[in-house]
Amino acid sequence: MGDFKIRPAVADDCVHILGFVKKLAEYEKMADKVHLDLETFKEDGFGKDHAPRFYCLVAENCADKSIMGYSLYFHSYSTFDGKSIYMEDIFVDPDHRKKGVATALLSHLCKFATENGFHRIDFAILKWNDLSINFHTSFGAVNISQAEDWEVYRLNAQAIKKGAAKASSLSS
16 A cells, blocks of 8 residues: 555544544535534543544555544434434545545545445535546446435534524423
8 A cells, every 4th residue: 555554543543533624624625514523523532431432544654654634424314214324524645646545545435435344435426627527437436416316415503593482392
């Protein structure tokens, strides 16, 4: 695999991963959308009082032990297929692109999924990100928005609070 290795992230990697999250958000023209702080990020992934809320693979430079990229994911469940993975991010620092890092990260995630009985890996790609679209389709990814006519929706924090208030008024 060259001058890097893929390994599971550890708590000390969080500062580097969160830095990459911010770089990814800049690239995606969403820098103002990152509200996550380092303490929360560490607690969510490596806290002792709960199961991890996410998992992460990192590409580590063998020479200087720096982090070159990451793939962050979590377990999900499909009522159609069973155990699934949602890949939130895959990102490689621009200084380390075109070295096979992203291919190694996604390949290792696919290997993990295969070895552990996961039936699919879901993720989202911005419509304008042709580089990412081409990369993922080279692995066999299918745009389910086109193939299966799905639309993806989100409840933001304000909508969740509104829904919770509705539940309180409906409870007996």
